[in-house]
Amino acid sequence: MANPVRPGEKTLDFDPGDRAEAGLTFIGRIRTPWSRGDCPKNIRLARDSGQPAHIEMDTAYLDGLTGLEPGRALILIYWMDRARRDLILQSPGHVNGPRGTFAIRSPNRPNTLALSTVVLTGIDPATGRLDIDAIDCFDQTPLVDLRPWLPTIDVPPALQDKLG
Template structure:
């Protein structure tokens, strides 16, 4: 359970209690060195700084979809952050002076707790369904929703920025 901070707003209905409408399936799990929220890095930059690697374990029915993934140097991983609250629509981050709408944050607490991670592909074993990656910022056992190749030519925007932030 999470503790709501002053100035935070909850949704009227918790999305976790609503009937599913997307029929999303998990295609595997992340084998991460992180077993507690306290130890888990806040983002991929911090995860890389630890020097700890991770793996994605793909379930057997989806392994053929890994064919040719090794052409990519980096991959985009979409994960399901199921431990996060889903009914928090306005959040007050510890580092922020004022509350912010969930869609202006990278927080895992959101109506659909989908995580977005870009990792370096270190090794791929299609038969075993194992993708070795350079780092990850989620807990061990986190479900994987999807994997896509990262294309620097179309996915990177060097001029991208967040107003009022040091993040670029």
Template sequence: MQKFTVNTIGKISINNEEMLIKLEPEYIPALQALNGFSHINVIWWFNHLDNEKARKILELLKPYKKSPEIMGTFAIRSPMRPNPIALTAVQVLNIDFNAGIIQINYIDAENDSPVLDIKPYTPSLDRIEKPKVPEWCSHWPKSLEESADFDWQNEFNF
């Protein structure tokens, strides 16, 4: 099995008032020219559930109310996976280029989750015009913006 080294470039900071990505000082120059992008893709680590047991879970029993009885890890956004890597598209509210802080509207991470990388969201590479999803989740919102008002609590079995 091949091993890789991944370095943390920063952390997610969540408090009552705001959600931030705080970069390590040596990575602040990488923010150059990020202004103008309304959204970014944040690659982060599910560190709160990174343990040997969680990494061995490859199937879950009906995680969503309308889902199949058994779902493989690769078919869900669960933190329990062979490599607990997460990808979330987020809206950029503000960038402090001097302090290396990106203020975002929301991320499904926990406070102090390590950030592995950031990439600009570009419709020419990231947007799919007509994506297909299974019937059991076809009623879910069709965009990040619509997701804010969706009753997600009614979808999960956990």
């Protein structure tokens, strides 16, 4: 296990990867201009950068793209394969004091799944290339799943009235 990198952080005394209870298959890869040291900390900052990104789907899953159209909002679920899995208490630079992993949106977590809502800006169903407005992950990040974002399902009821 790696040592904590900030004061106040705490690691687990085991590797969560050794407790795998389910198998995942990656359906594609997310292509971005980002690498360690220059990746935006969140999707808002990625959008502000103006840097587009795209997804390269595994050809075995091309039929699953049927019905997708540009302009649609999508939820991407992806595997942050270069994130730490052992941090359970973290000290993010933008808040005072440590926070539990489940109280923040850090990519460092026992299961390094991340999700973002993006806009599909282009699609080539023949090759499986999906152009998206932005994303905040490293180049070649594995894609676990994608789903259409639906306001009647994905916005909590108490917020639906406020959003009109």
